[in-house]
Amino acid sequence: MFTGIIREIGKVKKIVKRGSSIKLGIESSLVSSVANASDSIAVNGVCLTLSSKDKNILLFDAISSTLDSTNLKRLKKDNYVNLEPALSLGEKVGGHFVLGHVDLELKIKKLIKKSGYWQLEIDLPSKFKNNILVNGSVSIEGISLTVKKVLPRTFTVDVVPFTYDNTTIKYKRVGNFLNIEFDYFLKKNN
Helix, strand or coil: CECCCCCEEEEEEEEEEECCEEEEEEECCHHHHHCCCCCEEEECCEEEEEEEEECCEEEEEECHHHHHHCHHHHCCCCCEEEEEECCCCCCCCCCCCECCCCCEEEEEEEEEECCCCEEEEEECCHHHHHHCCCCCEEEECCEEEEEEEECCCEEEEEECHHHHHCCHHHHCCCCCEEEEEECHHHCCCC
16 A cells, blocks of 8 residues: 655666566665565556565566556656555555555646646546546546546646656656556445
């Protein structure tokens, strides 16, 4: 379980395709210093098991079922990813409970710089409309964010400067795919 509070931006250093899965190597300084093999680490909001590490490179295996439902299949060498180690008992929960089980990937429709913050407008297929509500939580690329508007085919979130500067949101553009995990407590059977 995670909180959606990103600890570090990592950099993809290695992608090795193995049949329908990949071996993913991510450069990290902070997370790698405390991580051990078998730890769960959220990579862009996707819960992955750390298979090993080589100095400051975290190595993960991502299988086809994970790749099919997330944007990890779109990663390229030198892309940046959000990293968050799993929540430890007794730790402060600053965001919301995030399982790391991405529901789907959705496209950015608009990315608007407002006065003092950024606003993302994201596609919302009608079959998922019951899983999101104004002022509810949503995990986007592993980041705990608050839904601001629910429109007929989209929803919006506002991103404060600290979150923008310390996550991969600053690298995103209109048309990019984002990993989305709806709030566990709001999920309906779809």
